[in-house]
Amino acid sequence: xxxxxxxxxxxxxxxxxxxxxxxxxxxxxxxxxxxxxxxxxxxxxxxxxxxxxxxxxxxxxxxxxxxxxxxxxxxxxxxxxxxxxxxxxxxxxxxxxxxxxxxxxxxxxxxxxxxxxxxxxxxxxxxxxxxxxxxxxxxxxxxxxxxxxxxxxxxxxxxxxxxxxxxxxxxxxxxxxxxxxxxxxxxxxxxxxxxxxxxxxxxxxxxxxxxxxxxxxxxxxxxxxxxxxxxxxxxxxxxxxxxxxxxxxxxxxxxxxxxxxxxxxxxxxxxxxxxxxxxxxxxxxxxxxxxxxxxxxxxxxxxxxxxxxx
Amino acid sequence: xxxxxxxxxxxxxxxxxxxxxxxxxxxxxxxxxxxxxxxxxxxxxxxxxxxxxxxxxxxxxxxxxxxxxxxxxxxxxxxxxxxxxxxxxxxxxxxxxxxxxxxxxxxxxxxxxxxxxxxxxxxxxxxxxxxxxxxxxxxxxxxxxxxxxxxxxxxxxxxxxxxxxxxxxxxxxxxxxxxxxxxxxxxxxxxxxxxxxxxxxxxxxxxxxxxxxxxxxxxxxxxxxxxxxxxxxxxxxxxxxxxxxxxxxxxxxxxxxxxxxxxxxxxxxxxxxxxxxxxxxxxxxxxxxxxxxxxxxxxxxxxxxxxxxxxxxxxxxxxxxxxxxxxxxxxxxxxxxxxxxxxxxxxxxxxxxx
Numbered sequence: 042x043x044x045x046x047x048x049x050x051x052x053x054x055x056x057x058x059x060x061x062x063x064x065x066x067x068x069x070x071x072x073x074x075x076x077x078x079x080x081x082x083x084x085x086x087x088x089x090x091x092x093x094x095x096x097x098x099x100x101x102x103x104x105x106x107x108x109x110x111x112x113x114x115x116x117x118x119x120x121x122x123x124x125x126x127x128x129x130x131x132x133x134x135x136x137x138x139x140x141x142x143x144x145x146x147x148x149x150x151x152x153x154x155x156x157x158x159x160x161x162x163x164x165x166x167x168x169x170x171x172x173x174x175x176x177x178x179x180x181x182x183x184x185x186x187x188x189x190x191x192x193x194x195x196x197x198x199x200x201x202x203x204x205x206x207x208x209x210x211x212x213x214x215x216x217x218x219x220x221x222x223x224x225x226x227x228x229x230x231x232x233x234x235x236x237x238x239x240x241x242x243x244x245x246x247x248x249x250x251x252x253x254x255x256x257x258x259x260x261x262x263x264x265x266x267x268x269x270x271x272x273x274x275x276x277x278x279x280x281x282x283x284x285x286x287x288x289x290x291x292x293x294x295x296x297x298x299x300x301x302x303x304x305x306x307x308x309x310x311x312x313x314x315x316x317x318x319x320x321x322x323x324x325x326x327x328x329x330x331x332x333x334x335x336x337x338x339x340x341x342x343x344x345x346x347x348x349x350x351x
Numbered sequence: 352x353x354x355x356x357x358x359x360x361x362x363x364x365x366x367x368x369x370x371x372x373x374x375x376x377x378x379x380x381x382x383x384x385x386x387x388x389x390x391x392x393x394x395x396x397x398x399x400x401x402x403x404x405x406x407x408x409x410x411x412x413x414x415x416x417x418x419x420x421x422x423x424x425x426x427x428x429x430x431x432x433x434x435x436x437x438x439x440x441x442x443x444x445x446x447x448x449x450x451x452x453x454x455x456x457x458x459x460x461x462x463x464x465x466x467x468x469x470x471x472x473x474x475x476x477x478x479x480x481x482x483x484x485x486x487x488x489x490x491x492x493x494x495x496x497x498x499x500x501x502x503x504x505x506x507x508x509x510x511x512x513x514x515x516x517x518x519x520x521x522x523x524x525x526x527x528x529x530x531x532x533x534x535x536x537x538x539x540x541x542x543x544x545x546x547x548x549x550x551x552x553x554x555x556x557x558x559x560x561x562x563x564x565x566x567x568x569x570x571x572x573x574x575x576x577x578x579x580x581x582x583x584x585x586x587x588x589x590x591x592x593x594x595x596x597x598x599x600x601x602x603x604x605x606x607x608x609x610x611x612x613x614x615x616x617x618x619x620x621x622x623x624x625x626x627x628x629x630x631x632x633x634x635x636x637x638x639x640x641x642x643x644x645x646x647x648x649x650x651x652x653x654x655x656x657x658x659x660x661x662x663x664x665x666x667x668x669x670x671x672x673x674x675x676x677x678x679x680x681x682x683x684x685x686x687x688x689x690x691x692x693x694x695x696x697x698x699x700x701x702x703x704x705x
Binding site: 164165244245246248249250251252253254255256257259263264267268341342343344 | 405408410413442443446447449450451452455456458459460463464465466467468469470477478481482513515526529530532533
């Protein structure tokens, strides 16, 4: 197991490094520069480039950047908010996005799992059909539909929850965006759980467990759910990243100061450092989650764990 | 003890609800099994052998409905003996009182019948921990004892293995160990050797026979392989299209078969002691059980079918106290038709060989 994990960690680090390199090169080749301002003359732009080291060869820039990132310094913003430290800029926004996204994933995964299990256990009954309907709705309706509906009915008409994000009531403000964001996860997880559980429930080892006399929650948890879990984990992991990094539309609806909207502004204004920093957080999280999932696979399934031994 | 029966199935009928309609999978099955006896249920795929076994175990799928019948099981506790109808018990009652403790089952494919995520030790221990107040240690020792009983060497090391680390034959031994964990009185083996190598088959059959001698357990074999039947069974039930068409002692079925279907099955058995180039194959396919069957289900494939076979279903005719067959050929007014000559010769050779 230790060897399996070490191998995965090394691969993760290498991947992150390659991603950083590609991000860096691709952004430098984008048209324009951070200083596309008519008021600036050539010498001023020259000075700015000199100041931020953008006139050096790209390999030197990359080398310096990597060294700084390792120190935890993502550089400063060029244009959005001049010269302010990106680590500081992102700090509050990341917290808000992670919180809402994390809540949405947790809620979505739990409800989705329960729905999927209930549907599989009551296969071809009303409960099963209901679960299928919810899944189809959740997958096909975009999250802003739920967001707007919630904002209108719960936030505006009933006035139960703050309509817009309020720094003083962070939890209450996060409820509606969380619900709106979790619908897709609920639907996806429910759908996968249902089909995986149905397959597992029809397997011979379930019959064997039943013929031992096992029944009830223990039968479902010990024999069925664990076997159904691997494909569910596989679909859940990318959803986690998608939600944690924040959704632009949901952030706009509820006026949330998250990283989704910052990313879009940064790309539009060629603010290299901000864009790379956000993209880097995104990919690093993705890789980190994949690493966790890989390790979980190994914990759940001995066939994966042991095949790596030899 | 009034009688020596452990299991009596009377007039069992089971339907399956499918998208194509209702399938009458079992159409009035009667089976009697005595204590310590080994009985085989033989038939083609889809004849309803496995469904009968699943009905006894209470593990029928959700789309099955029991139309009629009783499954009387003689529960044997240390103090008393009670007769229960397994079909009248709900799932929870069966799981608590019958499965594992009274009746256990060995499944066809050991590749798929073990939980891939649990060590085999845990899977063997699970039953006793679930049904009785065993301590972990006691359960562990019991599992070791069982692994040794089923002939697995290096039992201590094997307890920690996962199913995928074992060969097919080993896995089937583990499945047998799981079945025996709670000392059941009846063991149902659903094609226990079909998925195994021929060389392993004989060993598994010997193992079950051996265990039976040691424990006095009753065994039901479900198989399509008459070779297996000949090796292990005391009594044979031949099943066709959801019905028992012939039943009798092993000698009666092998040496004096009366039903044309049994003739066909025996003729289709490979035989090395003959110069015949061709192996007999039964023409046609079993009937579609979606439709109501008129007359004898076997009639369309039966070259000895009489006119009455197409109209009326034959009842069970008594041949001897233990031997019954459902064919009009046994009716006193029926024309005297003997079994095919090739089969007579084959049986002659089998008698000499035995």
